[in-house]
Amino acid sequence: MKDAAAEVVADRVSMTYEGGHVAVADASFTISGGEFVAIVGPSGCGKSTLLRIIAGLISPTTGLLRVGHRTAAATTRGAARFGFVFQDPRLLAWRTASQNVGLPLELDHSPQANRSSRVAGALALVGLAEADSSKTPRMLSGGMRMRVSLARALVTEPEILLLDEPFGALDDLLRQQLNDELERIWLARRPTAIFVTHNVSEAVYLAQRILVVTPAPGRIANEVVVPFEYPRRPELRGTGEFARQVGEVSGLLRKAAT
Amino acid sequence: MKIARRSVLSAVLPPIVLFLVMLAAWQGIVELWKIPPFLLPSPTDVGHAALENSGKLASATGVTAAGAIAGFCVSLGVGVSVAIVFSQSAIIRRSFFPYAIFFQTVPIVAIAPLIVLWSGTGFRSVVLVAFIVSVFPIITNATAGLTSIDPDLLDLFRLHGASRWQTLFKLRLPGAVPSTVTGAKTSSGLAVIGTIVGEFFVGYDPSEHFGLGYLIQESTTQLKVDLVLCAVVLATLLGLIVFGAVNLIGALVLKRYSIAG
Numbered sequence: 420m421k422d423a424a425a426e427v428v429a430d431r432v433s434m435t436y437e438g439g440h441v442a443v444a445d446a447s448f449t450i451s452g453g454e455f456v457a458i459v460g461p462s463g464c465g466k467s468t469l470l471r472i473i474a475g476l477i478s479p480t481t482g483l484l485r486v487g488h489r490t491a492a493a494t495t496r497g498a499a500r501f502g503f504v505f506q507d508p509r510l511l512a513w514r515t516a517s518q519n520v521g522l523p524l525e526l527d528h529s530p531q532a533n534r535s536s537r538v539a540g541a542l543a544l545v546g547l548a549e550a551d552s553s554k555t556p557r558m559l560s561g562g563m564r565m566r567v568s569l570a571r572a573l574v575t576e577p578e579i580l581l582l583d584e585p586f587g588a589l590d591d592l593l594r595q596q597l598n599d600e601l602e603r604i605w606l607a608r609r610p611t612a613i614f615v616t617h618n619v620s621e622a623v624y625l626a627q628r629i630l631v632v633t634p635a636p637g638r639i640a641n642e643v644v645v646p647f648e649y650p651r652r653p654e655l656r657g658t659g660e661f662a663r664q665v666g667e668v669s670g671l672l673r674k675a676a677t
Numbered sequence: 678m679k680i681a682r683r684s685v686l687s688a689v690l691p692p693i694v695l696f697l698v699m700l701a702a703w704q705g706i707v708e709l710w711k712i713p714p715f716l717l718p719s720p721t722d723v724g725h726a727a728l729e730n731s732g733k734l735a736s737a738t739g740v741t742a743a744g745a746i747a748g749f750c751v752s753l754g755v756g757v758s759v760a761i762v763f764s765q766s767a768i769i770r771r772s773f774f775p776y777a778i779f780f781q782t783v784p785i786v787a788i789a790p791l792i793v794l795w796s797g798t799g800f801r802s803v804v805l806v807a808f809i810v811s812v813f814p815i816i817t818n819a820t821a822g823l824t825s826i827d828p829d830l831l832d833l834f835r836l837h838g839a840s841r842w843q844t845l846f847k848l849r850l851p852g853a854v855p856s857t858v859t860g861a862k863t864s865s866g867l868a869v870i871g872t873i874v875g876e877f878f879v880g881y882d883p884s885e886h887f888g889l890g891y892l893i894q895e896s897t898t899q900l901k902v903d904l905v906l907c908a909v910v911l912a913t914l915l916g917l918i919v920f921g922a923v924n925l926i927g928a929l930v931l932k933r934y935s936i937a938g
Contacts, residue, residue, distance in 0.1 A: 476832050503836055505829045512936040513851045525847070526837035556936045575837075 424452035424611045425487050425578040427473055432482035434468050441636035442468040443479070448630060448639055452578075455605055455612040457622035457629045459668065461676060465637030466615040470581045473613065474501050486579065502572030502610070504585040508564035510556040510571075516563075517542060517552040520570045527575070541570040544604055562593045566600070573604065580610040584617065598624055599653065606649055619672065623664045624651060631668065633675040640675035643668055718903040726903035733892070734904075738911045741872055741888035744800060745919055748807025748875075749868035753861060755808070756815025760857075763816070764823035764849060765841075781813040785871070789878035799882030803890075806875030811867035818860025822853030854934045858927040865923040869916040889915070 427450040434443040442465035450456045458466050471477045472484055510519045521538045529537075542552050545566040556564055565585065572580060582601075586594040602625055605612050616622050622629050623645055631641040645664060647655060655661050700720045706712070707719040714722055727734065759777065763770045785806055796802045826849055834844050876890025887895075889908045896904040 471832070474832075474836055476835060501836055503833060505833075507829075509827065509829050509833065510936070511830070511848070511851070513854075513934050522833075522847070523837045526834060526839045526843055555933070 424454075424609060426450060426452045427579065427611065427613070428483075428485040429469075429473075430483040430485075432469075432472060432479045432484055434465065434472060434477070435480045443472070444636035444638050446482070446637065446639050448642075450611060450613060452611055453609045455614065455625060455627050457614045457616060457626035458632060459616055459619055459622045459629055459672060460632030460637060461634050461672075462617060464632045464634050466632055467583050469632075469637065470503075470583050470613065470615055473579070474503055474581055500575050500577045500579070502575060502577030502580045504568055504572045504580070504582045506584045506587050508556070508561075508568035510564055510567055512556055515553050515555055516547065516559065516567045516570075519556070519567055520552075520574050523571060523575050529575075537574055538570075541574040542567075544573060544607070545570040546600060561589060562597070565589065565597060569597075569601070569604070573608070576608065577610050580605075580612045582612065582614045584615055586621070587616070587618070594618075594621065595653065595656075601625065602649070602651060619668045620656065620661075620665045623661065623668060624656065629668055631671045631675055641671045643671065715900040715902055718906065723903045723906045726901070727907045730904060730907065734907055734911060736886055737889045737892045737908065738915060740800070740886050741869075741876065741890065741912065742915055742919070744803045744807055744872040744875070744888060745865075745869040745915070747804045748811055748872055749861075749865050749919070749923075751804065751808045752812040752815050752864050752868060756812045756860070756864070757819050757857065759812075759816050760819035760823055760853070761845070761850075763820045764845075770820070770824075777813065777816050780809055780816070783809070785810060785874055786878065792879050796879075797882075798879050799885050800880075802879040803872055803875035803888065806879060807868045807871035810871030810874070811864040814860040814863040814867070815857065816860075818863075819853055819857040822856030823849045825856075826852050851934065855931055858931055862920070862923055862927060866916060866920050869912070869919050873912055 427448075429446050429448050432443060432446045433441070435441050446469060458469065460466050468477070472479050473486065475486075510516075511522070514522070517535075517538050520541050521534055524534050524537060539549075539552075542549075547563060547566050547570065551559060551563060556567070559567065569585070572582075586597050589597065598621060605625075614622070614625060626645055629643040629645060630639050631643065632638065633640045643664075647661075647664075704719050704721065707717060718726070759773075763773065788809075789806070792802050792805060796805055830848060830852075831844070834848055839847070872888065873890035873893075876888040877894050880888060880891045889912045893905050893908045893912075896902075896908065
């Protein structure tokens with residue numbers, strides 16, 4: 420495991436929006452550097468809010484959130500590089516695929532010299548053909564747009580990869596294909612990956628550990644360790660052991676909802 | 678190909694036939710009731726007037742076109758600049774927006790004397806009137822575009838530490854292009870109307886060439902109704918051409934700025 424990945428520690432984190440809506444209540448967890456953790460819960464349970472708190476886009480109302488390396492106790496948030504993948508690809512329509520992928524490098528003023536090679540590397544990593552890199556989003560299919568979005572999140576070689584239901588809008592076959600791609604990318608780069616989803620089988624297939632969140636206000640109800648070895652193959656989905664794991668997490672999810 | 682030609686024909690033919698029928702009826706009525714030409718000239722009279730005054734009409738159309746295009750360009754530049762300032766803070770927006778509505782509501786006739794007083798008569802004042810009449814749709818549409826950016830994209834820019842300028846130039850301005858184009862379409866039509874109205878009230882300057890608005894006003898006082906009708910037709914055509922051109926450019930620009938094919 421590379422030492423590039425940063426850990427995420429949440430200590431009694433709560434988030435109350437203006438108007439009194441409690442999105443997250445008392446969430447405490449530790450995600451180690453390089454770990455793949457899925458957060459599952461019903462829609463509107465504050466999963467997205469939690470991701471945005473981790474990314475530093477919003478500050479928690481109470482509680483502490485620490486992101487950084489275990490050795491450097493006082494690491495500031497800016498030191499950890501984040502990649503964020505949204506539910507929709509959220510590409511800029513007026514930029515080509517490679518220009519979209521290069522955007523984060525422009526924004527944080529990365530050296531001009533190796534930008535194009537980093538963009539090409541990220542596009543190759545997500546399996547986008549070179550011919551497609553000069554196309555604008557409207558010329559790409561839904562699956563290819565999501566690959567571009569993934570490449571944009573990976574181009575800065577993030578230490579922490581945050582994924583907010585990225586494959587929720589895709590059909591099942593495409594979703595499974597992209598699950599395999601994501602697993603391959605994670606194994607190759609080994610960032611800390613935090614994957615929000617409401618699809619239990621997707622969470623079991625990808626994650627080392629699953630946090631089960633209750634409906635609003637979101638609390639961490641359970642933690643499930645997924646025992647399967649990597650690399651996980653599509654055949655795994657057909658095994659009884661896989662079905663049993665999915666059943667267990669679904670049961671916990673139902674229990675958390677009542 | 679054959680089908681396409683037939684559908685174009687079926688779209689174009691009926692209004693042309695109707696136009697010819699109306700011209701014939703007009704000609705017939707004028708001749709039958711012997712209506713004097715200072716009240717209603719016949720279509721052939723109007724045609725003669727157009728040929729006789731073709732130089733004057735062409736020059737006036739050119740002057741009006743120049744005024745409309747200049748007014749529209751000033752509106753686009755000033756409107757987008759104002760919208761950029763508005764987009765930077767909600768307090769600025771709230772403080773200044775009520776005053777921007779001035780451009781929408783002020784009756785141009787009421788302030789025409791002031792414009793003459795401060796800016797004189799002639800082309801510059803005409804452009805000023807065209808600008809006042811046409812700037813508001815650009816301000817509102819561009820401001821709406823600049824401020825209604827997808828929150829996820831704003832998050833993405835913040836995540837990568839984007840500066841205010843980076844967010845403006847790489848996200849807000851390109852993102853506001855579609856709604857600004859919508860505003861520009863409305864504004865272009867208003868700029869032509871504004872120019873002609875401006876020529877009515879502030880357009881006369883003996884040292885300059887005059888536009889269609891002034892020609893209409895002058896010919897009306899001289900009871901040259903045939904010339905007035907020529908100018909009205911040309912003003913209408915000019916409006917259509919300017920509106921069509923802006924729509925065409927807008928469609929070409931929008932192609933690049935929308936994700937949905």
